[in-house]
Amino acid sequence: MTAVVNSSRVERSPAIAQLRRRLAWARANLFARPIDVLLTSTIAAAAVALLWAIVPWAFIDAVWVGENRAACRPDAACWAFIVNRGGQFLYGFYPQPERWRVNAVFLIFAVSVFLLLRRDTPGKRVVAFFLLLVFPILGYVLLHGGVAGLSRVTTDKWGGLSLTLLLGVAGIVVSFPIAIVLALGRQSEMPLFRWASIAYIEICRGLPLIAVLFMARILLPYAFPVGSEFDPLALAVTGIILFESAYLAEVFRGGFQAIPKGQAEAAAAIGFGYWRTAIYVTLPQMLRVVVPGVVNNAIALVKNTTLVVILGLFEVLNIVAAGAADPDWLGLHAEGYVFVGLVFWGLCFAMSRYSQSLEREIKAAERQ
Amino acid sequence: MMSSSSRPLLEVSGLNKWFGAMHALRDVDLTVGVGERIVVCGPSGSGKSTMVRCINALERYQNGLIRLEGEAINADCDSVLGARRAIGMVFQSFNLFPHLSVLDNITLGPRKLLRLPRPDAESAAMMLLSQVRMEDQARKMPSQLSGGQQQRAAIARALAMNPKLMLFDEPTSALDPEMVKEVLDVMTALAEAGTTMICVTHEMGFAKAVAHRIVFMDQGKIVETADPAAFFAGDCCDRARSFVGTTAGRSGLASSS
Amino acid sequence: MTSTGLSTPQIAARPVTLGRNLTGRQRRHILYQAAFLLVLCALLWLAWRNVEANLAVRKLALGFSFLRQEAGFGISFSIIPYAETDTYLRVFVVGLSNTLLIALLGIIAATLLGFAIGIARLSPNWAVAKAALVYIETVRNLPLLLHVLIWYNVVIRSLPPSRQAVNLLDAVFLSNRGIFVPSLETSLGWETLALLVGGAVAAIAGILRRARRWREETGQPTRVAIPIVFILAVALLLVAGWGQLRVSWPALQGFNFSGGMALSPELSALVVALAVYNASFIAELVRGSIEAIGKGQREAAAALGLDRGRILKLVIIPQAMRVLVPPLTNQYLHLVKASSLATVIGYPDLVNVFVGTSLNQTGRAIEIMAMTMAVYLVLSLAITGLSNLQSRRLRLVER
Secondary structure, three states, X not given: OHHHHHXXXXXXXXXXXXXXXXXXXXXXXXXXXXXXXXHHHHHHHHHHHHHHHHHHHHHHOOEOOOOOHHHOOOOOOEOHHHHHOHHHHHHEOOOHHHHHHHHHHHHXXXXXXXXXXXXXXXXXXXXXXXXXXXXXXXXXHHHHOOOOOOOXXXXXXXXXXXXHHHHHHHHHHHHHHHHHHHHHHHOOOOHHHHHHHHHHHHHHHHOOHHHHHHHHHHHHHHHOOOOOOOOHHHHHHHHHHHHHXXXXXXXXXXXXHHOOHHHHHHHHHXXXXXXXXXXXXXXXXXXXXXXXXXHHHHHHHHHHHHHHHHHOOOEHHHHHHHHHHOHHHOOOHHHHHHHHHHHHHHHXXXXXXXXXXHHHHHHHHHHO | OOOOOOOOOEEEEEEEEEEOOEEEEEEEEEEEOOOOEEEEEOOOOOOHHHHHHHHOOOOOOOEEEEEEXXXXXXXXXXXXXXXXXXXXXXXXXXXXXXOOOHHHXXXXXXXXOOOOOHHHHHHHHHHHHHHOOOHHHXXXXXXXOOHHHHHHHHHHHHHOOOOOEEEEEOOOOOOOXXXXXXXXXXXXXXXXXXXXXXXXXXXXXXXXXHOOEEEEEEOOEEEEEEXXXXXXXXXXXHHHXXXXXXXXXXXXXXXXX | OOOOOOOOHHXXXXXXXXXXXXXXXXXXXXXXXXXXXXXXXXXXXXXXXXXXXXXXXXXXXXXXXXXXXXXXXXXXXXXXXXXXXXXXXXXXXXXXXXXXXXXXXXXXXXXXXXXXXXXXXXXXXXXXXXXXXXXXXXXXXXXHHHHHHHHHHHHHHHOOOHHHOEEEOOOEEEEOOEEEEOEEEOOOOHHHHHHHHHHHHHHHXXXXXXXXXXXXXXXXXXXXXXXXXXXXXXXHHHHHHHHOOEEEOOEEEOOEEEOOEEEOHHHHHHHHHHHHHXXXXXXXXHHHHHHHOOHHHHHHHHHOOXXXXXXXXXXXXXXXXXXXXXXXXXXXXXXXXXXXXXXXXXXXXXXXXXXXXXXXXXXXXXXXXXXXXXXXXXXXXXXXXXXXXXXXXXXXXXX
């Protein structure tokens, strides 16, 4: 008899104990002072109000399938817009049968970066060489076509999210070696190289990206023979590369400064000259340290690529505008922006989490 | 103990160096023959490390001449790389390359500069590692080693280039007392093998046991040069004697006569 | 050899290095630099030839005389008077003033909001801290352009028309034509006003500087409040009396508002977007600077018996400020540069009216771009220079 009574009391206690703990936590963290009661209730009320407004609009009443605006309900989201035009949002005006080429380029990039960032892949130098030198050409050939049986797809057809990402990828990959040269030049003993690097870096960092893009589109053609034709996408990419290489150069400079001076001395004591010291001792250490900084720069670059709208390129925000101007889907800006927002948010959030975890790893290693 | 070759291995004459307005080295003269072992000591700021770093051109000097086997060395000179390959240096803060394993640290120089193929370089490196009693740590990364182990690996790295002269810049000053002995043992073994070395250190026991000559520096000048017996017996000038009194006394070497 | 260690003047003098005996390494360095210079000059010369050819084709010659031409187009918003008959130089000044206005409003709003959210992030109240975190993580990961477009298209456009404008205390009105706020009007020209304000600011700065020097030299406290209030009162009286200062309230007349100041939808959307976006970064900077002050400081202050409020005010915040200032000014610089986004929604900032419209009309690409670039570079160098000065001064004090 006693055994049964005891066991039921024992069963109830852990649940009550947990409830008690939760209440204690709430009292300490949510309702500690009178002002806290006010704040917590206001925030709770605001959260509820927000959900009350959003959930019906975005999910319950929303329309997911339809052919045009007529299928939509007036006070609810019309996700049919996104679903219908999904291909355009992702690929711009890239012809549908050729879209695998875009996918291939991004797949190759993702795999290369993954291999580079993993700690224990062998032959990292080969992957880096491929990514920095071979991949740009390969990517361009794949996307543009015109050779090896691939049909030609001119750059005015490139657009949407893939264009946004392409600008980001090209921005980082092509700027990378330029930034290394700039960073080395910035701390060179030869005054001409040092001043030239400083001038370039300070000018490109002091200008807004919009000004650099305008400079690329408007001024650059002046420096070329009369009547040359310029691909607007090429000009945009050039502007982005000019801009990004200056920022990356500063990240690399910080990385170089983080290396203890004794490393260069040890290399010198063995008999390594300038370039051997850089290649075997300083650069490897610098590249390991700057990865969080490079990822942070990549996040900023992905967000900045939206600015190429001013050059008339059809990156993803412009596609939304174009879509919302289409008579079939007139005025559905909100759905478009929400979709684009979610995509950007997901991408940037993932990258920033990765960067934060890297920074934590580095700090933990330093403390040893 | 002194070699019988006609030309000294290293000649330093009239070395003068300024750090800005501060006169760090004043008319330093030093000659080192093959197989000689010199210990440089003195109070901090006396220029000991600076002089040693001038020898392999890690510091630039304004006046004077440094010659290795008759060839002049100066940081701006083309021959500096060759001179550095003939001189091995061990630093106070070890300065192992953190992104390479111990084995890679040691084989980097021979592979890239002496153009040894990897298997040859690695077997030579393993032999050096067994000399410093670290064969088991060959594949480890520097961050996994203790201070004493790192310094021993650094010594092996310096030896891998087959240097004619070894420079030690306070090799044990950054070590816990228990690890000082293992590094000093390695250096003593090197000495007994006939390595030419210049060693900046406060370890007077090591100096007494191993050095052919003790060079005492103060305020940038070489104040006293003597053999260990005379030096520790107090047969020298006031400054050296007071230095010996304090440091030697602490390491239990004060002359009792 | 003297035993006292003194050296005679001849030995102590540092020898001058003559350029005559160059070593191989120095010679090589000169060669590299000369080669680089040669290549650079060659490229510049080639480019210059093309520039001249392109200019000739467009029948233009380099020169800034176009600035005296009549612009002939309207500008939708300006804080200094502008008419279509004004020159391109005037357009430049208007664009510059609009840019500075956006930057200033954005900086003020972003700082206030950012500090509030940063402090909320550190609150012991879990709900407040999490709400701030949600804000930061949501806002930070969206592009600024998206913020601007969202505020402009979705929010501002859904404001009611003037007749049913949102009425805040009969003073501020929100409608789809813009935000109307009361403004101060004076008959003084803006040049005189700028002089007065500049004079007052300079006087106050001078007083503060003299007070600090006095404090450092004599260690005695100073009372600067009275002279500063005096100066402000004088300035205000001058403007009010001499300039006939009065408040202008916005009032609905017909289909639109008159009086007060009209913040166009573009301006409002831009300032709000800039403020919201940059506030998330500033909040993280604030949080980082406060967390950077080690636990030891807090423990020492608590051991002295200080309560949480005083610990913050007397110990944590002064030290946090030192850590905060350089990245904060960097963020301000980003904000100033980001103001150029105005082009996209049509707000007449410098890039829009000068690099946009003026360049299209006159075709003077090189001169216009040079002037615009110069403006941004000067602003950027000025802000970074001030920040460096500030950190250097703070660091010296620490030593």
